[in-house]
């Protein structure tokens with residue numbers, strides 16, 4: 507029997523490849539973006555409590571109401587905006603499901619979708635599976651800022667959606683208020699929608715604040731805002747996220763969501779809802795990760811790797827051009843097998859494999875792990 511693949515060029519993701527290789531070589535794994543920290547004991551106790559108390563059957567399709575109410579409160583407090591828990595908030599199976607549901611809800615065959623590169627790896631397959639055509643615009647290297655003139659040139663009568671992701675994986679770049687105004691001006695007289703992947707909304711450094719598209723009155727009206735509890739509560743394995751969107755967009759979003767998963771893990775939603783009453787858990791996340799970034803960078807001070815600015819997320823880009831001029835994929839493999847540290851080569855985040863001789867390192871790790879990795883990285887000399 508022969509089947510025609512809908513994703514003929516997709517194979518194992520680089521995250522799986524590097525993690526498998528790290529395990530096989532006994533390397534320190536700073537490649538995949540998962541925290542090496544356990545969730546708060548209070549959150550784990552709440553999950554057990556809600557299971558014991560009998561919250562084990564299907565949740566409402568949109569999500570447990572108490573959780574949607576806490577999410578609405580957070581959006582109001584952080585971004586000064588009201589999303590109606592009844593009609594404008596959907597709890598999803600991680601940010602990944604929310605991203606897929608948003609694309610599937612609005613992208614028709616032949617529609618163009620603007621992607622800002624380097625781009626998190628799931629966006630392109632989601633677009634092509636729904637018959638859309640990705641159109642690429644670059645972040646300017648090495649500042650990783652959006653070139654708004656280039657972005658404007660991507661808009662055509664067929665443009666349906668633009669996907670943004672700030673704080674940005676893999677570069678750690680963030681948006682400022684002028685970026686939002688520039689985007690609003692470009693889209694003002696168009697029907698272009700926005701999918702804003704803000705899973706790192708609480709992880710932003712150096713006194714900067716996250717400029718959510720939710721907080722911009724004009725952009726909010728055309729945006730799906732996606733976030734995730736995974737990064738916020740060290741619970742990447744629980745796969746719960748959410749989508750905020752105006753009523754009209756949420757209605758279309760929920761049509762897809764209800765046939766993708768119908769609803770999401772019930773006891774975990776109740777647990778998050780109760781845990782979110784204490785806002786200090788997410789409010790302290792920025793300083794928690796900033797201290798890890800600074801620790802990692804201090805330990806790397808004597809190395810030949812050159813750090814690029816990182817203002818958010820838990821990823822640090824390191825330029826290795828003083829060590830080697832080989833392509834990032836082969837350098838990443840050699841770093842794992844030969845020097846015992848696994849990282850992600852960002853060329854895989856570009857459709858044309860753009861390669862700036864940098865690697866992405868995840869610093870959501872314990873001090874001992876970061877110290878051991880930095881020690882190995884400091885030992886690497888040119889040509890090694």
Ligand SMILES: Cc1ncc(COP(=O)(O)O)c(C=O)c1O
Pocket residue numbers: 539599600601602603626671675703705733734735736742745746747
């Ligand atoms: C930019 C970005 N979007 C989405 C996700 C997926 O989030 P979730 O695990 O909640 O599906 C990740 C996870 O690494 C990510 O980095």
